[in-house]
Ligand code: FAS
């Protein structure tokens with residue numbers, strides 16, 4: 001089946017679905033092609049915190065009604081070092097907040113938005129192959145329900161994540177990602193129990209990092225630092241709760257456990273492509289860059305890319321090529337600030353990993369305790385953290 005559109009979007013995660021909403025707002029024709037089912041996309045448990053800038057983007061495109069009704073507005077976070085808890089008051093420091101609203105809810109709102117618009121979103125597409133992106137007439141080939149599709153477009157947006165097909169279309173010497181690993185991973189759980197805290201707790205403890213987040217007044221989201229390659233089967237529920245209680249413990253405070261409904265281990269990695277554009281292909285979100293989750297930036301960076309790229313494609317449709325020509329440079333400049341903050345938060349709050357020599361581990365841990373105690377004791381350091389955590393301006 002031959003089709004024609006202006007923008008072919010590969011991937012129906014938050015980046016792909018949101019750029020569709022931006023293009024729809026400007027009446028720019030688009031088609032979204034996703035290789036997993038709608039149900040699978042919606043089932044993925046990912047990010048939980050939206051920056052003020054992300055809330056503003058969703059509001060701008062009419063996507064924030066349920067977010068405002070159900071999202072939890074947080075005026076700060078708690079930083080904890082060896083049991084000593086300090087509240088970092090975002091409102092007092094920078095006059096901004098964040099909103100706890102799970103990525104799954106953002107995706108659900110976006111899917112419902114496209115349902116209402118009657119958008120062309122193909123789920124469960126097989127053998128998705130963008131071709132001719134280095135020419136001026138790209139085509140995306142795919143198969144749905146046994147029917148072969150040939151989608152011709154002016155532009156292709158690669159919103160298919162870090163393991164998607166679009167990154168592979170950019171020659172290695174051009175994509176040239178700057179990358180690094182981290183000597184830690186996160187064991188994350190969802191639990192059907194009311195959070196034991198009002199706002200997120202990020203804790204450094206000799207046994208490792210732990211974080212108490214949430215999804216709603218009745219669902220808690222918590223994380224533990226584990227070694228890379230840790231076997232999830234070694235972590236039965238009681239062991240998880242005991243480790244969380246030990247690492248998050250603070251005088252006069254206890255963690256209330258509950259039924260764990262989901263558990264997974266997420267490795268940590270940073271990667272930034274040297275460019276987000278190659279011919280008629282534009283990368284957005286995880287397709288262009290990934291960060292460790294410590295700074296709560298992955299989803300927010302995807303939203304920021306899309307806010308820039310969607311408006312740039314709309315400007316191009318009106319005859320103004322300027323914003324599209326500037327997209328990669330503008331998005332990457334902001335992304336490196338995000339990378340730096342995510343690396344800072346990761347090194348601030350995690351104990352040294354298993355590969356660090358024993359004598360260096362003791363020094364590195366004590367140094368991290370010293371740095372965290374400086375932050376919890378300095379309004380200036382907290383103001384810088386608050387400015388970055390609540391989100392830098394998008395452009
Ligand atoms: P996504 O990966 O979300 O979406 C890409 C979409 O493209 C997917 O639906 C995929 O099925 C589809 N796709 C892939 N290949 C394709 C192909 N060949 N053809 C068609 N479609 C294709 N961020 C945080 O801020 N906080 C967190 O706590 C956090 N936790 C995370 C936990 C995990 C396990 C992972 C993997 C990521 C986590 N992130 C977190 C980061 C995450 O939220 C991403 O930043 C966010 O999903 C980025 O959105 P997209 O760029 O849309 O990519």
Ligand code: PHB
Nearest residue numbers: 047048213293294295296
């Ligand atoms: C989450 O709620 O999933 C979450 C919150 C903050 C982070 C990472 C994950 O830094």
